[in-house]
Each structure stands twice: as structure tokens, then as C-alpha cells.
Amino acid sequence: MTIHEYASRNDDAFTSSTKVAPMTNSAPAPALSFSGVSMVFPDGTHALGETSFDVRPGEFVTVVGPSGCGKSTLLRIASGLNKATTGTVTVDRAHLGYVFQDPTLLQWRNVQRNVELMAELEGIGKAERQSRALEAIELVGLKGFENKYPKQLSGGMKMRASLARSLVLEPKVFLFDEPFGAVDEITRERLNDEVISLFQRKGFAGLFITHSISEAVFLSTRVVVMSARPGRIIADFPVPFDYPRSPEIRFDAAFAALSGEISHALRDAHA
Amino acid sequence: MSLNVSVAADEPIVDPGAPASSDRSGFEWSRVIGPAAVLVIFVALWHYMHSDGMRRFFDKPGFLLPAPETVINDAFLNSLARSKLLTGLGWTTLVALTGLLITIVVGVSLAVMMAQAKWVERSTYPYLVALQAIPILSIVPVINSVFGGGISSRLFVCVMISIFPIVTNTLFGLTSADVGQHDLFTLRGASRRTRLFKLQLPSAMPAIFTGFRISAGLSVIGAVVGEQFFRKGSKPGIGIVMENYRQKGIYPQTYGGLILAAGLGIAMFLVFGWISKRVVGHWHESARKTT
Numbered sequence: 001m002t003i004h005e006y007a008s009r010n011d012d013a014f015t016s017s018t019k020v021a022p023m024t025n026s027a028p029a030p031a032l033s034f035s036g037v038s039m040v041f042p043d044g045t046h047a048l049g050e051t052s053f054d055v056r057p058g059e060f061v062t063v064v065g066p067s068g069c070g071k072s073t074l075l076r077i078a079s080g081l082n083k084a085t086t087g088t089v090t091v092d093r094a095h096l097g098y099v100f101q102d103p104t105l106l107q108w109r110n111v112q113r114n115v116e117l118m119a120e121l122e123g124i125g126k127a128e129r130q131s132r133a134l135e136a137i138e139l140v141g142l143k144g145f146e147n148k149y150p151k152q153l154s155g156g157m158k159m160r161a162s163l164a165r166s167l168v169l170e171p172k173v174f175l176f177d178e179p180f181g182a183v184d185e186i187t188r189e190r191l192n193d194e195v196i197s198l199f200q201r202k203g204f205a206g207l208f209i210t211h212s213i214s215e216a217v218f219l220s221t222r223v224v225v226m227s228a229r230p231g232r233i234i235a236d237f238p239v240p241f242d243y244p245r246s247p248e249i250r251f252d253a254a255f256a257a258l259s260g261e262i263s264h265a266l267r268d269a270h271a
Numbered sequence: 272m273s274l275n276v277s278v279a280a281d282e283p284i285v286d287p288g289a290p291a292s293s294d295r296s297g298f299e300w301s302r303v304i305g306p307a308a309v310l311v312i313f314v315a316l317w318h319y320m321h322s323d324g325m326r327r328f329f330d331k332p333g334f335l336l337p338a339p340e341t342v343i344n345d346a347f348l349n350s351l352a353r354s355k356l357l358t359g360l361g362w363t364t365l366v367a368l369t370g371l372l373i374t375i376v377v378g379v380s381l382a383v384m385m386a387q388a389k390w391v392e393r394s395t396y397p398y399l400v401a402l403q404a405i406p407i408l409s410i411v412p413v414i415n416s417v418f419g420g421g422i423s424s425r426l427f428v429c430v431m432i433s434i435f436p437i438v439t440n441t442l443f444g445l446t447s448a449d450v451g452q453h454d455l456f457t458l459r460g461a462s463r464r465t466r467l468f469k470l471q472l473p474s475a476m477p478a479i480f481t482g483f484r485i486s487a488g489l490s491v492i493g494a495v496v497g498e499q500f501f502r503k504g505s506k507p508g509i510g511i512v513m514e515n516y517r518q519k520g521i522y523p524q525t526y527g528g529l530i531l532a533a534g535l536g537i538a539m540f541l542v543f544g545w546i547s548k549r550v551v552g553h554w555h556e557s558a559r560k561t562t
């Protein structure tokens with residue numbers, strides 16, 4: 001497994017002064033680790049305060065926080081799309097899934113070819129990527145729609161295709177940036193069920209962003225609350241429910257209690 | 272094996288086997304009636320101008336604008352005139368098509384270079400704009416010396432007149448992919464080349480075809496203008512045939528040539544519209560709404 005220091009991948013323009021975090025042999029190494037990461041944009045916007053936390057294999061961590069507190073920035077730094085001002089990120093970028101808020105499908109490719117894209121860019125051979133794409137399409141419930149073009153799909157279906165596109169890289173770490181913000185409540189719940197079944201089946205470590213507390217609690221093993229900009233972590237709640245999670249747990253008293261606590265923490269975050 | 276029990280049950284959209292709802296095959300009367308009505312009005316007006324209008328409004332004889340039926344009779348039903356005009360049309364078509372092909376190759380390549388490096392765009396764009404404003408007449412001697420006054424000179428005029436829309440539309444298209452799509456490519460460390468061929472060029476296709484269509488019409492104009500000035504090699508195009516008739520005062524044939532030249536422009540436009548529909552119609556939203 002290759003460990004990339006952040007921003008080691010894309011460009012030479014990014015001259016990084018940071019070091020690769022040392023691997024420890026004791027506890028299972030985190031799948032994704034932020035250490036002292038902060039971000040100030042060139043225009044002076046202090047988007048992200050100093051942030052350190054790990055996502056271990058088998059964990060599904062959801063981040064909630066006020067709008068503009070730097071959540072997307074955090075994921076962009078994790079993926080290497082942005083370079084942090086300070087700190088290091090440790091993650092295996094060869095097996096990184098990243099679902100954006102918008103499906104960002106290529107309009108001129110059908111579902112099958114869209115799902116193949118990431119594997120294609122990674123240089124995976126045609127036969128291999130086709131079979132991976134077929135499997136991923138089936139997993140997200142788009143079987144039968146392989147030859148449809150994005151303009152023929154509903155918002156939820158586009159999101160499924162976007163999920164499948166990341167799955168073909170067999171991610172060990174999966175980043176989700178508010179992926180279901182634009183679909184209706186029921187569709188969102190269905191897609192949540194699917195994220196959970198993918199999580200169980202594929203065993204990736206998840207880092208998920210949402211504005212919905214119920215979505216956060218339903219999906220995660222841990223919910224992290226961030227403060228207003230510049231965001232930093234102000235609370236960290238373990239979620240005690242076992243997987244697989246039935247949609248019914250949303251009506252559970254313990255679920256409501258935990259949601260209440262997170263809601264309080266978020267209120268403080270806004271203050 | 273699927274984990275997903277309720278397969279896409281949340282979105283009762285389309286049966287995957289069903290043909291795409293956008294593949295409309297019904298005949299649309301509105302597409303025919305509109306243009307036909309305009310044609311009828313136009314021809315009627317034309318006829319009126321010939322019989323009365325020229326004299327009444329401009330105090331000029333009607334024969335300067337021969338009646339539509341005279342044009343058809345003298346230019347198209349008369350076999351000698353017809354064959355002269357059609358041969359001319361052939362040469363003009365050849366020049367226009369070849370010119371367009373050169374324009375497409377040069378224009379698209381230039382736009383690709385401009386999209387790759389801002390300095391190329393900055394240093395060439397003003398001259399492309401200027402190129403449009405140059406009266407061909409003023410540089411005839413230069414073109415003559417460089418290209419020899421024959422077909423190549425005509426091709427040069429063709430390219431000169433028609434290159435701008437291809438460059439601007441292609442350039443616009445190449446920058447039309449959204450940031451999120453670019454991010455996807457950045458995530459996997461895609462090279463410039465990969466980005467160009469798998470992202471920028473495909474997403475530019477609708478705009479590129481728009482450029483082709485506009486330039487197709489201009490290239491006909493370029494071919495006609497070019498042959499006025501560069502007659503060497505005795506391959507008289509439709510413009511020259513028309514000019515010869517006009518000098519002899521034979522107006523019906525002159526107008527016949529005009530109709531043919533206009534028809535050529537329309538044909539080129541339609542052909543590119545059709546190709547565009549074939550190439551991008553299945554994914555591009557508006558390709559089926561226009562032309």
C-alpha cells in the first residue's frame with residue numbers, strides 16, 4: 001500500500017514542506033489521518049482551523065457543522081485537491097473514493113462508461129474495468145440502466161451512478177461531500193440504506209458530510225461536530241447502534257436522544 | 272449479486288428497455304409550415320416588385336429584377352444556362368468544402384492551443400478579430416503574389432472569412448466543462464492530454480458543431496467572393512458565371528445563380544446540423560431542439 005503525503009500526487013506547483021507521518025506498528029493504522037491540518041485560502045479566508053482526527057478501518061465518521069465552516073475544504077485536502085496550509089494528511093490515495101455534492105457525470109458517456117471513468121483514468125485494462133463497472137452498477141441498483149445517458153436519469157439515479165464510479169477503485173477510504181442534499185427525503189433514506197450496505201459489504205472507512213443530523217446518526221459509527229469558520233472539532237459522539245441498521249431505528253428513543261445532543265452541540269457551534 | 276433489494280424503486284422513471292423518450296419520430300408540421308409561409312410571402316413580394324414595385328417606388332424598369340417564373344424558366348429550364356450554372360456551382364462547392372475543411376483543421380487546432388496556454392490566446396485573439404475587418408479587396412495583390420491567383424487564393428479567402436466562428440466556438444466549448452468534472456480528472460492525476468481528449472474535447476462538441484455550421488455558410492460566401500478576384504486556372508465558379516451574365520445584362524440567369532449559391536449555403540448548414548445531431552444529439556440537451 002502506498003501512503004501519499006497530501007498533495008504529493010497532482011502537482012509540482014504545490015511545494016510541500018511537511019513530512020510523511022510515521023507509521024506505527026501498534027494499533028491498527030488509521031485509514032485516514034488528519035494531523036494539525038488547517039487552511040487559509042490565498043484571499044485570506046481562514047476556512048479551517050487546526051484539525052486533527054483519525055478515521056480507522058471499519059469506522060464511518062460523519063462531520064456536521066455550520067455552513068461555510070470548512071467541511072468541504074477538509075475533504076478536498078484529504079483527497080489532494082487542495083493543499084493544506086499547515087499539517088499533514090495520511091491516506092492511501094490509490095484507493096480513495098470521493099463523491100461530490102453534484103453527480104458530475106460526463107454527459108456524453110452513458111452510465112456504464114461513466115462508471116468506468118475512474119478506473120480508466122487509473123489505467124486499469126478494459127476488460128477489468130468493464131467487469132468492475134458492471135458489478136458496481138449492480139451494487140447501487142442501476143442494473144438495466146447501463147446504456148442510459150445522464151440526461152435520461154433522475155437526480156437520485158445520477159447520485160447512484162456517481163457512487164458506482166467511485167466504487168470501481170475499490171476504495172479503502174470513502175469521502176462523501178453532502179451527496180444526498182438535493183434528493184427528496186424518502187430517496188435520501190433509501191440511498192442511506194444503500195450506503196450502509198456498501199459500507200458493510202466493502203468494509204471501507206467512511207468520512208461523510210451532511211447537514212442532516214438524522215442522516216449523520218443513522219449512517220455513522222461516530223459523529224463529529226465542527227465549529228463555525230474557521231472550523232475546528234468541538235464535539236465527538238460515538239454512535240452505539242449495531243449494523244445492519246433498520247430504518248426503524250430512526251424512531252428509537254436512544255436515536256432521538258443522541259440526535260438531541262448533537263443538535264445542542266451544533267447550536268453551540270453556531271454561537 | 273445485488274445487495275439492493277428494492278432496485279431503484281424510489282424512482283419509477285423509465286423502463287430500461289423502452290426507447291429514450293427523446294427519440295421523437297413524429298412529423299412536425301410547424302417545421303414545414305413556417306418556412307413555407309415565409310417562402311410564399313417572399314416570392315409574392317418579389318413578383319410584385321418585378322411587375323409594379325420597381326417602377327412605383329424606385330422609378331426603375333422591372334427587368335432589373337426579373338420575375339420568379341422568368342428566373343426559373345431562363346436559368347433552370349434552359350439546358351445551356353443550367354449546365355453553365357451547375358458547373359459553376361460545382362467549382363464553388365469544391366472550393367467552399369475544401370476551404371471549410373482547412374478552416375476546421377486550422378481553427379480547431381488553434382483553439383486547442385489557445386485553451387492550453389493563455390499566452391497563445393492573448394497573442395492571437397486580437398488578430399483574429401482584426402482578420403474579420405480586413406476588406407479582401409485591399410489585399411488582393413498580396414494574396415495574388417503568395418497564392419498565385421488560382422484555386423489556392425480562393426481557398427485562402429475562404430479560410431480568412433470563415434475561421435473566426437470556429438475558433439471562438441471551439442475555445443468556448445473547451446472551457447465549458449465544469450470545475451467538478453475537472454476535479455475528477457485532477458483526483459486521478461490525469462495528464463493534460465487525457466484531460467483534453469477525455470474531458471475538454473468531448474464536452475466542446477456541441478459548441479464546435481455550432482461553429483462548423485456558422486462557418487459552413489461563411490465558407491460559401493468566401494468561395495464566391497474569392498472567385499471574383501482570383502480567376503486564374505479557368506475554373507469559373509458560380510460567382511463568375513453570375514458576373515458574366517450580369518455584365519451582359521442577362522438578369523434572369525444572374526438571379527438563378529444567386530438562388531443556387533444560397534441553396535448551397537443552406538445545404539451546408541443543414542448537413543452540419545444533421546451531422547451534429549448524429550454526433551451529440553443522444554447526450555446533448557439542446558441538440559434536438561435546434562434545427
Ligand SMILES: Nc1ncnc2c1ncn2[C@@H]1O[C@H](COP(=O)(O)OP(=O)(O)OP(=O)(O)O)[C@@H](O)[C@H]1O
Pocket residue numbers: 041042043045046047066067068069070071072073074229
Ligand atoms: N477557493 C476558495 N477561495 C477562497 N475561499 C474559499 C475557497 N473555497 C472555499 N472558500 C471559503 O472557505 C470557507 C469554507 O468553505 P467550505 O466549502 O469548506 O465550507 P463547507 O463547510 O463545506 O460549507 P457548506 O456546508 O455550505 O458546504 C467558506 O467561507 C468559503 O467561502
Ligand SMILES: [Mg+2]
Pocket residue numbers: 071072073177178
Ligand atoms: Mg460544502
